[in-house]
Amino acid sequence: MLTGVGFAVILAVARSNVLIQTRVEDAFRGRVMALYSMALLGIVPLGSFAVGSFAHVLGIRDTLAACGIGIASLLSGLLYRRTVRRPAAAVT
Numbered sequence: 391m392l393t394g395v396g397f398a399v400i401l402a403v404a405r406s407n408v409l410i411q412t413r414v415e416d417a418f419r420g421r422v423m424a425l426y427s428m429a430l431l432g433i434v435p436l437g438s439f440a441v442g443s444f445a446h447v448l449g450i451r452d453t454l455a456a457c458g459i460g461i462a463s464l465l466s467g468l469l470y471r472r473t474v475r476r477p478a479a480a481v482t
Contacts, residue, residue: 403430 407426414422445453 410422410426411419441453441457444456448456
């Protein structure tokens, strides 16, 4: 599972990088990529600190379970939002 998750993360980062670089005007590309890099790399230490703090308080097993539940609920919410919005957008 970790191999699949790692592959998905690399694929998502590469795809977002390509989308940003192709959709931003040439004059702003450097600035936008700097902000993107700061946002992408700057949030990782905060998330690592939060997960490490939870693991210290709750234990590793409970922290991993909470992270799994959070990811599953986020994905199910995104899928639900996508299926609910599409028919409504097609009608209007």
